[in-house]
Amino acid sequence: MSDNIDTRVTPSFHPDTVQALDGYDDDSASILAGVQSAFTEAYIGVGRVHDAREAAKTNPTWNEAQQVIATQDLADKLTTQLAKRFDSATANLTRVVEGLERDLSQPLEGRGVGAMSGEIRSYVHSLPEGQRMGFIQKAIEAGDERTVGACIGGPAYLCGITPEMQTMLLRLYHEKTNPRAAKQLRAAKAGLELLGERAPLLFKEMEKGVGAPATKVQQLRAAKAKAEKSFIA
Known part of the structure; x- marks a missing residue:
C-alpha cells in the first residue's frame, strides 16, 4: 500500500508504519498481521468518509445540513466497525505477548543437579x-x-x-x-504500544472527514428530528 497515499488521511494510520516497528521482519510479520489489517481498514475507512462527503455535495436534493448528517451516519457505522477491529487486534496481541513472556520465563528445571x-x-x-x-x-x-x-x-x-x-x-x-521469540516479543509489545497511541485518533480523523464537529452534527440531528415530528399523522 506504499504507493497509495491519501493526503486527506493522517499518515499515522498508514499500514506501512507497522513495518517500521522494532523487531518487525519475516519472523514477526504474522504476529503483527492483525495490527496491520486494522490500520489498513482505518486508513481506507477514513478515506471513504472523505469520499462520501464530496459525493453528498453532488446530491441536488440535499442541503448542507443533510449532507453533513448523511456523511456522519456513514462515519458512525465505520467508527463502530473499526473500533472493534482495534479492540480485537489489541486482545489478540495481548495474548501473544503473554504467551511469549511465559516461554521466555520458563525455569531451567533439572539443570542444577549433580x-x-x-x-x-x-x-x-x-x-x-x-x-x-x-x-x-x-x-x-x-x-x-x-x-x-x-x-x-x-x-x-x-x-x-x-x-x-x-x-x-x-x-x-x-x-x-531463543532470539526469534525475543524478537517477536519486542515486535508484539511495540505493536500494542502503537495500537494504544493511534486508536484514539480514529474519532478525530472521522470528524475531519465529516467536515463538522460532533456538537454541530448533534444539533442538526436534533433539529431534523423535531421538524419531522410535524409530519407524523
Missing part, C-alpha cells in the same frame, strides 16, 4: 558480590550450559544471588538461546 553443579555454585558464591552476576552473564553469552544450568537451575541463594537477579539472568538466557 556434584559438578554444586561445585560451580560454590565457586560462584565465593566470588565477591559484585562479580557474581557478571560471571553468570559471561557464561550465558559463551553458551556455557553447564555453568548456566548450575547457577539458575537451582535456588538462587546457593550462588549468592537474589531471586530477582536470577529471574533477570533467566530472561537473558532465554533471549540468548
Whole structure:
C-alpha cells in the first residue's frame, strides 16, 4: 500500500508504519498481521468518509445540513466497525505477548543437579558480590550450559544471588538461546504500544472527514428530528 497515499488521511494510520516497528521482519510479520489489517481498514475507512462527503455535495436534493448528517451516519457505522477491529487486534496481541513472556520465563528445571553443579555454585558464591552476576552473564553469552544450568537451575541463594537477579539472568538466557521469540516479543509489545497511541485518533480523523464537529452534527440531528415530528399523522 506504499504507493497509495491519501493526503486527506493522517499518515499515522498508514499500514506501512507497522513495518517500521522494532523487531518487525519475516519472523514477526504474522504476529503483527492483525495490527496491520486494522490500520489498513482505518486508513481506507477514513478515506471513504472523505469520499462520501464530496459525493453528498453532488446530491441536488440535499442541503448542507443533510449532507453533513448523511456523511456522519456513514462515519458512525465505520467508527463502530473499526473500533472493534482495534479492540480485537489489541486482545489478540495481548495474548501473544503473554504467551511469549511465559516461554521466555520458563525455569531451567533439572539443570542444577549433580556434584559438578554444586561445585560451580560454590565457586560462584565465593566470588565477591559484585562479580557474581557478571560471571553468570559471561557464561550465558559463551553458551556455557553447564555453568548456566548450575547457577539458575537451582535456588538462587546457593550462588549468592537474589531471586530477582536470577529471574533477570533467566530472561537473558532465554533471549540468548531463543532470539526469534525475543524478537517477536519486542515486535508484539511495540505493536500494542502503537495500537494504544493511534486508536484514539480514529474519532478525530472521522470528524475531519465529516467536515463538522460532533456538537454541530448533534444539533442538526436534533433539529431534523423535531421538524419531522410535524409530519407524523
